[in-house]
Amino acid sequence: MAELVVGPRLYSCYKCRNVVAHHDDIVSKAFQAKNGRAFLFSHATNIVTGPKEDRHLLTGLHTVADVFCSDCSEVLGWKYERAYEGSQKYKEGKIVLEKFKIVKENW
Template structure:
């Protein structure tokens, strides 16, 4: 009998709420506040906080923190605007900090 395998997802490490899909990873080579972070094209079950300008390693960006919809843990941020032309590809994308998410269905 064949097993049904669902999508590989990442969940909030605090409450296990599904927040992003493995298939939506753009890059694993990002830096978060507390170590490695992944750039994703989409997110789910998150709340986007207020926008603010932040000086990041790659320049000035307008970002908004993202929170788990269930437990309100800060998971990373959403890039709202990049001021440098070479960083425009990040706009509308999501950073999830690696320590804040865990693998499910792997």
Template sequence: MREGVTNRGGVAGEGSAARTPVKTFQAYLPPAHRTYSCIHCRAHLASHDELISKSFQGSQGRAYLFNSVVNVGCGPAEERVLLTGLHAVADIYCECCKTMLGWKYEYAFESSQKYKEGKFIIELAHMVKENGWD
């Protein structure tokens, strides 16, 4: 059984009469680490230490696979046929500027693709390298 995707940028008190927007706080990665940031608003997205692979393809070109990310919200999961087969994925977006960045692998139907579950794809078109890349 698969768990549902939570939307960290959701609404407090859903299902109740009073709906108050949830305040999200921006996370900052340590300044000594090489960092990938949103190209649109410069919010930190991932540390280079969390990079798994540079060999992925997104809808807008090359993409990187990360173990974990920050300042990213998740949409609802849906089944999609990708280059490597059928997966349940959820679109991810920058919590600060709401730009769509890529997707999260929620579930892989093929055993050879299970390593992707819980991992994140961010397209290079939406990232910039910051802090200590020289």
């Protein structure tokens, strides 16, 4: 009987299937984006970061940059560059990926 080899649980771009994140890097699943739920990741791969801009989000003012798939350039979410509220500092350097823009791989 062949042994089933299970790799890491991954998330890929829904458009081109480029791997963008590992399930183990999820910090929180309780994020809200314009178009529904989103996940906060400690880091992501195969993404390109756009220009920084200040945005008023649900939790206050943040400096963020949109993140794009490095293969197909689809916007997948954003990266927190700076949080102005002390209680939000934990988000700095982390990436939010919108749930409907990513698909599960190896589940």
